[in-house]
Amino acid sequence: MSKKFQTPFCETCQARVGSIFCNLSEEELINISAQKHCNFYLKGQQIFTEGNSPTGLHCVNKGKIKVSQSGFEGKEQIIRLAKEGDILGYRSLVSGEAYTASAIAIEDSKVCIIPKALFFEMIRVNPEITGKIMKLLASDLKDAENKITNLAQKPVIERLAEAILMLREYYGFIKDENSLTITITREEIANIVGTATETAIRILSELKREGIIALDGKKIKILNINALIKLANLYD
Numbered sequence: 001m002s003k004k005f006q007t008p009f010c011e012t013c014q015a016r017v018g019s020i021f022c023n024l025s026e027e028e029l030i031n032i033s034a035q036k037h038c039n040f041y042l043k044g045q046q047i048f049t050e051g052n053s054p055t056g057l058h059c060v061n062k063g064k065i066k067v068s069q070s071g072f073e074g075k076e077q078i079i080r081l082a083k084e085g086d087i088l089g090y091r092s093l094v095s096g097e098a099y100t101a102s103a104i105a106i107e108d109s110k111v112c113i114i115p116k117a118l119f120f121e122m123i124r125v126n127p128e129i130t131g132k133i134m135k136l137l138a139s140d141l142k143d144a145e146n147k148i149t150n151l152a153q154k155p156v157i158e159r160l161a162e163a164i165l166m167l168r169e170y171y172g173f174i175k176d177e178n179s180l181t182i183t184i185t186r187e188e189i190a191n192i193v194g195t196a197t198e199t200a201i202r203i204l205s206e207l208k209r210e211g212i213i214a215l216d217g218k219k220i221k222i223l224n225i226n227a228l229i230k231l232a233n234l235y236d
Helices: 026-035 090-095 116-125 127-153 156-171 186-193 197-209 225-231
Strands: 037-041 046-048 056-062 065-070 076-082 102-105 109-115 213-216 219-222
Touching (some): 037 046, 056 116, 076 127, 076 186, 090 116, 109 116, 116 127, 156 219, 197 213
Antiparallel strands (some): 037 109, 046 102, 065 076
16 A cells, blocks of 8 residues: 655646646646645555556656556566656546556655546646647657567667667666666566566676676666667667
8 A cells, every 4th residue: 555645735846847737827736736645655566557447647746657567477568667747647547448557666656646537627728738648648659659660670689778778868877877767677677678587687698798788786887878879779
């Protein structure tokens, strides 16, 4: 079970900067603050579960979250990662369907939930929010199409190299500009790439031997970013 914590105010929320709510008026923000509720999730806790019906829009106030589907024989496939300022569960809300994936904290996280009725009221009265939701849905479709193509055509080593670069771009790096801020298991990397954990471990070890990355437990440090980009086949 998630435990309660002091609810942050939308008006002063730093995660809101750059999110779909960045241009809301003070009155709109106060209205959201009055109706939302927030929870604290420990690493590994589920925020929502595949197959359940959505009750609201999840907004990440702090932390890192994975969105994954249960595939063949229950194998996890990570389909999306989320960070501060991101929203989750909007596709199921808009479609009126049950969640097609589960959201799980990969580090201790704070998540606010905007009630379903308020979400639809915001869409009704605010065309800017509606437009941003449409762009997110279009972006999700594009990402899904690219993932299908990559799984069909790119070797595992290219997909894994691209995944490391994606984690660096999305979550950033610490002061040395090389070490990723996210700590991630070998199994989770495999579930992002779409391969067996043993294969991910073998390729990571190869990249380490070649001096392209360094590994320290669940931490990854990029030593040769140009070689990683070339390996990911991201050149035009």
